[in-house]
Amino acid sequence: MYSIEIQNLSKNFPQLxxxxxxxxxxxxxxxxxxxxxxxxxxKQGELFGLLGTNGAGKTTLLKILCTLVLPSSGCALVQGLDxxxxxxxxxxxIGYVISDERSFYWRLTGKQNLLFFASxxxxxxxxxxxxxxxxxxxxxxxxxxxxxxxxxxxKKLAIARxxxxxxxxxxxxxxxxGLDPLAAMRLQSLIREFxxxxxxxxxxMATHDLHQVEAICDRIAILDKGEVKASGKVGxxxxxxxxxxx
Amino acid sequence: MAKVxxxxxxxxxxxxxxxxxxxxxxxxxxxxxxxxxFLSKLLEGLDIISLKPYGGxxxxxxxxxxxxxxxxxxxxxxxxxxxxxGQMLGTLExxxxxxxxxxxxxxxxxxxxxxxxxxxxxxYLLLGVLLFxxxxxxxxxxxxxxxxxxxxxxxxxxxxxxxSFVMVLKKGDxxxxxLSNLSKLLGGxxxxxxxxxxxxxxxxxxxxxxxxxxxxxxxxxxGYTISQLLPNIMVLSIFSLIMLPISIxxxxxxxxxxxxxxTLTQY
Numbered sequence: 173m174y175s176i177e178i179q180n181l182s183k184n185f186p187q188l189x190x191x192x193x194x195x196x197x198x199x200x201x202x203x204x205x206x207x208x209x210x211x212x213x214x215k216q217g218e219l220f221g222l223l224g225t226n227g228a229g230k231t232t233l234l235k236i237l238c239t240l241v242l243p244s245s246g247c248a249l250v251q252g253l254d255x256x257x258x259x260x261x262x263x264x265x266i267g268y269v270i271s272d273e274r275s276f277y278w279r280l281t282g283k284q285n286l287l288f289f290a291s292x293x294x295x296x297x298x299x300x301x302x303x304x305x306x307x308x309x310x311x312x313x314x315x316x317x318x319x320x321x322x323x324x325x326x327k328k329l330a331i332a333r334x335x336x337x338x339x340x341x342x343x344x345x346x347x348x349x350g351l352d353p354l355a356a357m358r359l360q361s362l363i364r365e366f367x368x369x370x371x372x373x374x375x376x377m378a379t380h381d382l383h384q385v386e387a388i389c390d391r392i393a394i395l396d397k398g399e400v401k402a403s404g405k406v407g408x409x410x411x412x413x414x415x416x417x418x
Numbered sequence: 419m420a421k422v423x424x425x426x427x428x429x430x431x432x433x434x435x436x437x438x439x440x441x442x443x444x445x446x447x448x449x450x451x452x453x454x455x456f457l458s459k460l461l462e463g464l465d466i467i468s469l470k471p472y473g474g475x476x477x478x479x480x481x482x483x484x485x486x487x488x489x490x491x492x493x494x495x496x497x498x499x500x501x502x503x504g505q506m507l508g509t510l511e512x513x514x515x516x517x518x519x520x521x522x523x524x525x526x527x528x529x530x531x532x533x534x535x536x537x538x539x540x541x542y543l544l545l546g547v548l549l550f551x552x553x554x555x556x557x558x559x560x561x562x563x564x565x566x567x568x569x570x571x572x573x574x575x576x577x578x579x580x581x582s583f584v585m586v587l588k589k590g591d592x593x594x595x596x597l598s599n600l601s602k603l604l605g606g607x608x609x610x611x612x613x614x615x616x617x618x619x620x621x622x623x624x625x626x627x628x629x630x631x632x633x634x635x636x637x638x639x640x641g642y643t644i645s646q647l648l649p650n651i652m653v654l655s656i657f658s659l660i661m662l663p664i665s666i667x668x669x670x671x672x673x674x675x676x677x678x679x680x681t682l683t684q685y
Contacts, residue, residue, distance in 0.1 A: 185680045206680070232680065238515055242677045268515045274508030277428060279435040284428075291424035292516035292523075337517070 173252055175341055175374040176214040176237065181246035183207040183232055183398075206232045207398045210246070214376060214391075216340075219368045221389035221406075222378040228395040230378035234343050237376070238268045250341065267334035269344040273326045276318045282329050283314040286336070293337050303332040307362065324355040331362070335371075342367060344377040348384060356384070364388040421518055422526045429530035447542045454480045455550050468610040473639045478553060481546050483607040485539040486569060486634045490601060490627050492535045493528070493573030494594050497581040500527035504683075505588065511683050520673055521666045524578060532570055554638055561637035561647050565630065568654035572626045575661025582665070582672035588684065601627040626657045 187202040207229045214220045222230045235241040236248055239259040248255045250262045276285050286300045304314045307328040313321075321329065327347060334342055347363065348356040367373045379385060385392050386406055393403035402409055434440065458477035465474070472479050501524070504510030513523050546552030576597055583591040604611065604618060605627035611619055622628045633650035636642040644651070676682045 183680075235511075235680070240511055240514060240677060240682055241680045242674070263515055263517060266515075268511075270508075270512055272508050275512040277432060277509065279432045280428065284431060288424050288428050289512070289516060291420050292513070292518040294420075294517055333512070 173216075174213045174249075175216045175218070175251060176212070176376065177249040177252075178210050178212040178233075179247050179249075181207060181210040181233075181236065181248055182244050183229075183236065183241065184244045205398050207236075207243075210398075210400055212393055212400065212403065214374060216374055217368065217372050218390045219364065219375045219377065219388060221385035221392040222376065222395055223380065223382065223385050223392050224378075224395035225380055227397075228380075229398040230380075230395055231345055232398075233395070234268075234345050234376065234378055237262075237343055238266060239263055240268075264337065265340050267337060267339035267342045269330050269334035269342060269347055271327060271330060271344070271346045271349050273323070276326070276329065278319040279317065281315050281317055282309060282321060282325070285318055285329065286314075286332055289333050290336055295336050299336070303335055304329075306335070306366065307332045308358075323350045324352075324359070327351065327355075327359055328362070331367075335367075339373070341374045341376070344375060346379055347377060348379070348381065356381075360384060360388050421522060422529060425523075425526035426530045426533065429527075433530070433534070443538065444541065447538060448545060450484060451481065451542065451545055451550060454484065468612045471640075472610070472635045473553075473556075475553070475639075477546075477550065478639050479610070479635060480608060481543070481550075481552055482635045482638050483631050485542050486566075486630055487601075487605070487607045487627065488535050488539065489532070489566075489569050490573050490605075490630070491598070492531045493570065493577040494580055494598060495577075496528045496531040497524060497574070497577035498584040498591055498594060500524070501581045501584045502588075505584075508683055514673075514682065520670060524581060524666075524669060525574070528574070528577065536566070556641035557638045558641045558643055559637075561642055561644055562634065564644060564651060565633045565637055565647065565654075568651060568658065569630045569634075571658035571662065572630070572654045575658060575665045576626070578665035578669050579661070582669045585669065585672040585676050586681075588681075597625075601625050604628070606631045626654060629653045629657075 183206045184203040185206055187204050189202065193200070193202070210233065222233065224230050232241060236243050236255060237250060239255050239262055242256055251265050253262050253265070255262050277288070280288065283300060283304065286304065287297055290297060290300055304311075309325060309328050309332070313325055318326070318329070331344075331347070334344070344363070348359050351359060363375060363377070367375055377389070389406055391403065391405050392409070394401045394409075454477060458475070458480065461476045466476065469476060469479055501510070504513065514520070543552065543554065547554060576593060580591050580593040583593055600621070601607070604614065604622040605625050606622065607627075611622040611628060614622060629650045633642075633647050633654075637647060673682075
């Protein structure tokens with residue numbers, strides 16, 4: 173069984189109507205296509221990269237897997253469970269690493285943030301210290317207010333939050349976005365060595381950084397304007413050619 | 419229960435970190451009391467028939483109204499504000515991927531505000547007693563406690579409904595706008611509803627705030643017992659029993675709609 177199977181998945185978003193559209197075409201539905209007929213299979217323990225430019229549909233695809241956006245057609249299965257019909261069970265299997273620093277409470281310390289999300293996931297507080305340590309945040313860092321965290325520390329805390337439930341699958345949206353090259357390299361080795369090789373997690377990572385996928389991913393899919401242009405092992409694809417033709 | 423405490427703890431740490439805001443809120447209570455005190459001086463010595471059921475003193479009447487109208491505002495605004503904040507701050511998605519059900523997230527997000535509103539009401543009434551001779555010697559505190567509980571449950575239904583609009587429309591929630599204005603005008607906060615024309619009194623009796631303020635005044639100022647407060651208790655129980663399940667159902671539909679449109683964190 174695959175960790176994730178995506179079959180003929182499409183997603184259209186309704187377009188915001190202008191005042192003139194509301195008056196002239198009140199019953200016409202205008203939509204924007206975000207994903208078209210996506211088919212992907214991701215194996216257990218694989219580090220899978222979703223590569224694409226801004227607006228390619230990477231985040232939409234990840235949000236569908238996390239049950240935050242509903243697909244328009246087709247289906248996505250997480251460990252055989254449908255994200256639309258069995259959302260509650262799917263949430264137990266995935267950890268979503270939201271790279272957006274706004275997804276934390278800025279007036280709380282890093283540790284307090286993690287304790288809060290641990291409570292909402294029925295996780296005991298003891299695990300929080302272990303996770304902070306695992307991602308390389310010291311006790312001193314943990315007790316600093318989140319607003320005083322560097323970008324790198326915020327990314328690490330986001331990973332720790334994603335690992336709270338010890339999920340089998342970790343979904344990461346631009347995890348190294350905004351990091352300096354050195355911090356990005358450290359984060360990459362944390363993902364590859366700690367999450368995949370030590371913890372045996374299946375990791376799906378969306379990024380627009382070609383070097384990042386080449387450095388750590390097992391397989392990748394290239395998304396362009398909501399469609400999969402190519403997928404396969406990093407070494408088998410001529411990434412530069414595919415991207416320049418995209 | 420641990421999840422509910424986690425929300426209270428989160429909100430306490432966040433709110434208490436804004437120290438000046440805390441002090442200003444207490445100062446605001448004092449200035450509001452002062453305003454009502456001077457306003458009541460204007461009516462001193464007059465025999466106002468419409469105030470008779472509440473003891474005849476305008477200051478006591480309006481202070482109790484002020485203390486408990488705040489709960490209505492908390493219920494109506496806190497729930498939709500917690501959704502709006504979640505959308506704007508980006509925390510909503512992080513909450514929705516946890517193992518916590520949406521109704522619990524919504525209700526637990528408002529509990530701290532209700533606790534704080536209760537503390538502020540106590541401070542407000544204490545300041546009234548200590549500095550402005552507010553007479554609460556007849557108060558029946560058991561009646562007050564029952565009314566307070568029903569106040570929160572009855573108002574929360576409307577708050578959840580308002581939050582559903584925010585979930586879909588983001589801004590411009592009509593529930594908050596209509597109920598807030600109607601309740602202030604017709605709910606009996608500043609004046610007894612008996613001064614209103616008959617046709618407006620009919621509308622007043624459709625608003626939960628009317629029963630809350632009347633019940634609170636009767637319990638605080640006239641010492642009404644639970645059995646004497648039964649009509650108000652019954653009406654507020656009916657409001658709670660009807661509004662809470664309906665509003666939670668509507669809110670779940672609003673979340674589904676936002677997931678369908680991909681607008682959970684848009685604002």
